[in-house]
Amino acid sequence: MKNEKIQFPIGGELSQKISYGVMIACLFIGNMFKMKAEVMGFSQADGIKGYEFIFSGLGIVFLLLPILLLCLDFINVSSHLKQLAHFLLPAALLVLLLILRLNISAFLGGTVGELDEFVSINAGSGFSGWIYLLVAGFSTYSGYQHYVLKKGEKTK
Numbered sequence: 672m673k674n675e676k677i678q679f680p681i682g683g684e685l686s687q688k689i690s691y692g693v694m695i696a697c698l699f700i701g702n703m704f705k706m707k708a709e710v711m712g713f714s715q716a717d718g719i720k721g722y723e724f725i726f727s728g729l730g731i732v733f734l735l736l737p738i739l740l741l742c743l744d745f746i747n748v749s750s751h752l753k754q755l756a757h758f759l760l761p762a763a764l765l766v767l768l769l770i771l772r773l774n775i776s777a778f779l780g781g782t783v784g785e786l787d788e789f790v791s792i793n794a795g796s797g798f799s800g801w802i803y804l805l806v807a808g809f810s811t812y813s814g815y816q817h818y819v820l821k822k823g824e825k826t827k
Contacts, residue, residue, distance in 0.1 A: 687757060687817075690810045691737040694764075694803055698725050698734055702797025704775055709791040718797050732767065733803070736760050758814035765807040772796055 697703075702718030709715075724730040740760055743753055776794045796804060 687810055687813055688741060690806045690813075691740050693806050694737045694810075695734065697721060697799040697803040697806070701799035703800040703803070704772065705795055705797040705800075706775075707793045711789050721799050721803075729767070729771070733764060736764055754814070754818045758811065758818045761807050761810035761814055765804070765811055768800070768804055768807065772800070 698721035700721070703721045703724045705716065705718040707714060707716045721733075725734045740757065743756060748756075772795070
């Protein structure tokens with residue numbers, strides 16, 4: 672018997688389910704986005720909480736997609752579509768979060784206008800936003816690797 676290396680994808684079904692739970696928890700703990708404004712030497716920092724974010728328009732997608740991914744095993748869908756969903760839906764969340772963060776920065780930077788020399792506004796991701804971003808990236812990579820490996824096994 673040869674010494675063969677067994678390659679497993681990073682993460683698996685259990686780690687993906689844990690990551691979806693972490694994504695949901697991040698929406699209710701801490702700030703998703705943070706802003707800092709400096710006006711003539713005085714500074715004020717504030718943040719957007721995840722629960723405030725999800726109940727204002729597009730943010731509900733960041734709650735519903737991880738719930739859908741958790742419930743995907745109970746929905747009667749082909750395994751190919753389930754594997755594809757575990758890859759594409761976290762990727763969509765990752766892209767949406769990055770676009771939203773860039774839009775907030777552009778909006779806040781554009782509202783200053785003529786007061787550029789007196790006012791400075793910075794926006795970024797809060798702690799929960801960074802955790803959500805990292806976990807969505809992990810889920811995307813894990814789903815991609817799992818999808819490619821499973822697809823490769825069927826063709827062999």
